Amino acid sequence: MEDAAVLETVTAAANSVKAVVEAIKAARGKAKGNAEALAALVNAQELALSLQSSLFEAKEQAFALQEENRQLRAQVREHETRALEREGYERRKMGQAVVVVHEDHPDRPLCATCFAAGRMVDLVELPLVAQVVGTHICPTCELPVKLK
Numbered sequence: 640m641e642d643a644a645v646l647e648t649v650t651a652a653a654n655s656v657k658a659v660v661e662a663i664k665a666a667r668g669k670a671k672g673n674a675e676a677l678a679a680l681v682n683a684q685e686l687a688l689s690l691q692s693s694l695f696e697a698k699e700q701a702f703a704l705q706e707e708n709r710q711l712r713a714q715v716r717e718h719e720t721r722a723l724e725r726e727g728y729e730r731r732k733m734g735q736a737v738v739v740v741h742e743d744h745p746d747r748p749l750c751a752t753c754f755a756a757g758r759m760v761d762l763v764e765l766p767l768v769a770q771v772v773g774t775h776i777c778p779t780c781e782l783p784v785k786l787k
C-alpha cells in the first residue's frame with residue numbers, strides 16, 4: 640500500500656468517527672427524559688471520542704512513517720548509485736548533455752535521469768529530420784538530449 644493511501648484511509652476513518660460523534664450528540668438531544676437511553680448514548684459517545692483520539696494518533700504516525708519512507712527511499716537510491724559506480728558506471732558530459740556510461744561501453748550513452756531512478760535505458764539516436772531539440776531521446780522518460 641502506498642504511504643499516501645494509508646494516510647487517506649486513516650483520514651477518512653477520522654472523518655467518519657467525527658460524523659458518529661455528531662450523530663450521538665444529536666441523539667442525546669432527543670433522548671432527554673429517557674435516563675437509560677441517555678446513559679447508553681453517553682457511553683457510546685465516550686467510545687467514539689476514544690476512537691477519534693486513536694485515529695488522530697494513527698494519522699500522526701502515518702505522517703511520520705511517510706516521511707521516514709521518503710528518506711529511506713532516497714538513501715536506497717544513493718546506495719544504488721554508489722554501487723553502480725563501483726560496477727564501472729560514471730556520469731559524463733557528452734555534447735551538451737550529461738549521460739551515464741559504463742567503462743566497457745564508453746560509446747553507449749545511458750539516460751542519466753533514468754539511471755538516477757535506478758533504470759538502465761539506452762539513449763536512442765533520432766532520425767536527422769527529428770533532431771530539433773536533441774540528437775537522441777530516452778525511450779522511457781522521453782527527454783531529448785543533445786549529444787553533439
Ligand SMILES: [Zn+2]
Nearest residue numbers: 750753777780
Ligand atoms: Zn530516461
